[in-house]
Amino acid sequence: MSLAARLLRTRWLVRAPIVLFRARLGFVFGGRMLLLEHVGRSSGEPRYVVLEAVERPSPDRVVIASGFGTTSQWFQNLQADPNCHVSIGRRHRVRAVARVADDAERAEIVARYRHDHPKAYAELSGVIQESIGKTIDEVPYVEVTMS
Template sequence: MSVADRIDELAGRALRTRWFVRAPIKLYRVRLGFLLGHRMLMLEHTGRTSGLPRQVVLEVVERPAPDTYVIVSGFGERAQWYRNILADPAVHVSVGARRHVPARATPMSAEESAAALARYATARPQTWKRLKGSIEAAVGAPVDTLPMVTLQLDPGRK
């Protein structure tokens, strides 16, 4: 096994470890989310079964406009946050110094997702190479396409 394969395997294991992937949420809760800059955001959504508030920190894939963010579901359509926003697209976003901003989550078409992923891979080839390997190690399958979501912030809505 090569060093790169070993790194992917370890990163994939980390992505499957609940405490590890939830750790950045604590930064947002204590108002330090700005330390993660604009490449990460915290998505607050509603549990589709429980109705309880849920949070997840995700990487921003693209920012096509000042109040628009594109995020990706690395675990595909089975990710709990993704399934929750399909049931209720009214969400809140914390990113940079902005906290708990109302937003609307809109799943992108397969074609839009593929195009956005291709742009990401072109803009950040090394990051994509590592991320792709880590995701594939975590899900145990090749990643050809991943579902993506557009978040449109609406700072005027409460």
């Protein structure tokens, strides 16, 4: 397993940025990373995850990939309740609604990402393939619209 794939499975490391976002320091990540606050589908408790924005079609919309596919807890939680909060850049806990991109939208998102970020696309493709056995083209993409 590659170092990148191992790091993505290191819980304390992937959760460390949550502290910065909750302290309103998310701007240090620019608009590339975001804190997604969602509700646990079984517990009803708030849950937090830091994710990379694949693209930002507008200041109030961001697209994220579920790199671990449909088994990601945050993905399953958003399917149960699409209402969430997003912190990105200098914006903190903005109300938002999530929706899964359909197949045609996913193909367009991936094509733009491949074109705009070829090195990141290649690296992320390898990590996802190694981690879950799917390609970056196959994982679900979620568009989050902030209000």
